[in-house]
Amino acid sequence: MDVIGRYRLQSKIGAGAFATVWRGYDDDLDVDVAVKVLADNWASRADVRERFLSEARLMRRIASDRVVRVFDLGQLPDGRPYFVMDFVDGGSLAEVLSHGPLEPADALWWGADLARAVAALHDEGVVHRDITPANLLLRPSSGLESGGGTHRIVLADLGLAKRAAEASGLTQAVGTPSYMAPEQGRGDGGFDERADVYAVGAVTYALMTGRPPFVASSITDVLARDPDSNPPSLRPLLHDSIGEIDEILARTLAFRVGDRWNRADTLADRLEAEAYRLEQEAPLLAAQRTIFNDVDQVPTTVAQSPTQRRARRRWLYTSLPLLFLLAGTGAWYFVGR
Known part of the structure; x- marks a missing residue:
């Protein structure tokens, strides 16, 4: 499976009991996407299929950038539904x-x-x-x-x-x-x-x-x-x-x-x-x-991490005066000679 709809699949992100998620690419919009596909062994179960589609509809309705957003929904030739989401690239x-x-x-x-x-x-x-x-x-x-x-x-x-x-x-x-x-x-x-x-x-x-x-x-x-x-x-x-x-x-x-x-x-x-x-x-x-x-x-x-970034800034601020003092001492020593 190399293509789903207009989305080119690149790699598998994860797989669970009910679905597989792929990293894909939308050539029309020039963006990475995540494509979630219902597992074939559940395709004939009407209740599982409806739960899968309900997830897509719910994610689409939530107006918050703290929730992955769905922007497309479709069906494979074998009848399995899929939906397309924003690709979040920072890992989990x-x-x-x-x-x-x-x-x-x-x-x-x-x-x-x-x-x-x-x-x-x-x-x-x-x-x-x-x-x-x-x-x-x-x-x-x-x-x-x-x-x-x-x-x-x-x-x-x-x-x-x-x-x-x-x-x-x-x-x-x-x-x-x-x-x-x-x-x-x-x-x-x-x-x-x-x-x-x-x-x-x-x-x-x-x-x-x-x-x-x-x-x-x-x-x-x-x-x-x-x-x-x-x-x-x-x-x-x-x-x-x-x-x-x-x-x-x-x-x-x-x-x-x-x-x-x-x-x-x-x-x-x-x-x-x-x-x-x-x-x-x-x-x-x-x-x-x-x-x-x-x-x-x-x-x-x-x-x-947050602590590391602040620690680096504190280290820089506390170290600069010492660095300037050492540089000045060295210059005085060599010039004085």
Whole structure:
């Protein structure tokens, strides 16, 4: 399969149980695109086909640059539907996480940015239901937004997303267990936007530690959690700089819905405040440490974290006077002789 519609396929981006996503090129518009095609083994299932098309329609209706936008829809000769999206070229948060946990301040900045993206989705009246690092894409930014990072998080894969008004009536347990709110696992329809707030907390915790707060391989594991349990404390990682981070994440990841933050943007405010505090407290050399285990394996633009960029600027500003002094001393020595 080299061509779909007017789009030339270049490489496979990813494949799941229900669909495959290709990187393609639109010669008419002279832009890269992403083409999502329903898997052939599901083509005859009317319910799966309708869910696939519903995802495309929903993504098209959402008027936010924090959600991947759909701009074309079609059908292959064999009858399988496909839809065409903007190509987001910064990779995914899963790729970032594959290189190990981030510096704590960077993890909190990313968590806050994710919360802002989720808040934008909720403003459109939509609950995502499957927020995981693999479904979070990175788009280059101007660097002027909160946190000063080189990339912004964009939400993708809305295959499980629903209008908030419809979510309370859903009775099927869906999602990724380690990032799934407990009420989703019950499958009784009793969940709302706070299920996404939980997932934001789970992703943020994973960015800080390299693993989700409650590792679960099945919905049974999700439901078996002690309702009074909190995620493992981050004090061993942050020591005296823990601040309010444990409390914020414990509330975000509360088993009971009523104990969580009501809004994603409220969570974003708290995470941003803690990220800023950590940056102010962190020694300069610690802030300059690389956020990846092996930076040679990742794009340079992704490796430029908010903390690193600010650390480089602070190093430059503090080093310039010393450099000028050394240069002046050297000139005086040689001229004097």
